Amino acid sequence: MDNIRNIGFIGIGNMGTPMAGQLARKGFNLTVYDRQAATANAFAREHGARVARSAAEVGAGADVVIFMLPSDQVVRQVLFDDGLATQLAPGSIAIDMGTSAPAVTRSISAELAALGIGYLDAPVMGGVVFAQDASLDIMVSGDDASIERCRPLFDAMGRKLWPCGDIGSAHVLKAMTNYINACALINTLEAMTIGRKFGLDSKVMAEAIDVMCNGRQHPVVKKIIPHVLTQKFGTGMAMQLIAKDVKIAVDSAHSVGAAVPLGEATEQLWRAACEQIGGSRDHSEIVKYWETASGVQL
């Protein structure tokens, strides 16, 4: 860690506290800043870190500055309105580890590059509990040399580094993984409330869903990797059969007065895909519906 000894950390909140704590524990020289001074002071007392009085002050002498802030607007504000960018030395690196919009990340990167300052996006998957035991999954993008230079920091905070490509790509992946998880949560709650209307026990359903929809049954594992990405399209189940099952779920919901907005949209999508691609085709070929609509191939 020779060339990245002095670390600035801005945003000592729910995630930043345990993440910066891991860096302190592993011997990095930490300067922290949070708009709520009491939070930063409490952290510094516990971990023996230095507290800066402003975001700009964090920049002086820092090899790397990490942001764990609420949004990309705040990252931009700290860098360019609060004066941090003017204090960072050429050759230093700033890292946004929060969840930000990739377009903003790319524009910040270009502005910092003009000042000779490197930029990485390194958002994390896993919440506070994962941060507390340094088992975060860290997606990272930007130039390879900067990533390698910062690897000891990522190793201190996470269990695995997921290199994603050009700057902003990690923020894309982070948003997509949370998008998938957010949809799956609604989807599962919708299905379980329909089940409850029919009198099923919630715990019985949750345990069955865990086995029948997760792990080796999850669509990524069972369909996307072996059949879509290989273009084998050989799951052995026709599109019209899945379309029928979704229709059964939606009709059942209607029959008992359960709310099923996601199901209704899903039923329409499967019906449209059957018409466009052919109901007798393998159901994994539904990918072609999106490929056609978006003009890209998986």
Ligand code: NAD
């Ligand atoms: P948080 O609100 O707990 O912490 C943010 C901290 O930033 C606060 O302490 C706040 O005082 C500080 N702050 C706000 N504006 C500031 C400014 N202008 N200057 C200095 N400090 C400022 O949020 P969090 O839960 O730690 O999340 C941080 C980021 O991590 C977000 O982008 C979030 O989407 C992402 N994230 C959160 C979780 C989670 O489980 N909480 C998980 C993964 C990713």
